[in-house]
Amino acid sequence: MNRKLKNSLLFTFLLSIILVLGACKKTEGEGGNGQLKGKVITEQWNSTFTVLEATYPAADEWVYIIYGDDISYGDRIRTNYNGEYEFKYLREGSYKVYVYSDDKTLQSPSGQVAVVKDVKVSEKKTSEVDLITIYK
Numbered sequence: 001m002n003r004k005l006k007n008s009l010l011f012t013f014l015l016s017i018i019l020v021l022g023a024c025k026k027t028e029g030e031g032g033n034g035q036l037k038g039k040v041i042t043e044q045w046n047s048t049f050t051v052l053e054a055t056y057p058a059a060d061e062w063v064y065i066i067y068g069d070d071i072s073y074g075d076r077i078r079t080n081y082n083g084e085y086e087f088k089y090l091r092e093g094s095y096k097v098y099v100y101s102d103d104k105t106l107q108s109p110s111g112q113v114a115v116v117k118d119v120k121v122s123e124k125k126t127s128e129v130d131l132i133t134i135y136k
Contacts, residue, residue: 027093032090032092032121034127037084037129040085041083041131061079063099064097093121098114102134115133115134
């Protein structure tokens, strides 16, 4: 095989690999430069949820994140002493962030409900999640 043909085949092979890798769409999840930040607060109520007794930062609560259209969470993190949390290194896309709370309506058989917030992440940017209020 002559040198010109070898170089042509090598170029075609490398170009094919670049095109295939470039065509792969990166879905939501880890591996990007975006991040989500937010805060969780707790409203402490009496047992019948008729009297608000206190409001304070929700320290050491689990916060979950769902990547895109996934059905289960992709990661979780605990809030700090001030109820704050952040998920780093996210790709651009849509996410759901949620925290479990006591059911203030007293309708859930388990007594718990998920408080869910939808949020979009832009690459290389910090996105703020709306304040999440949980009930105890």
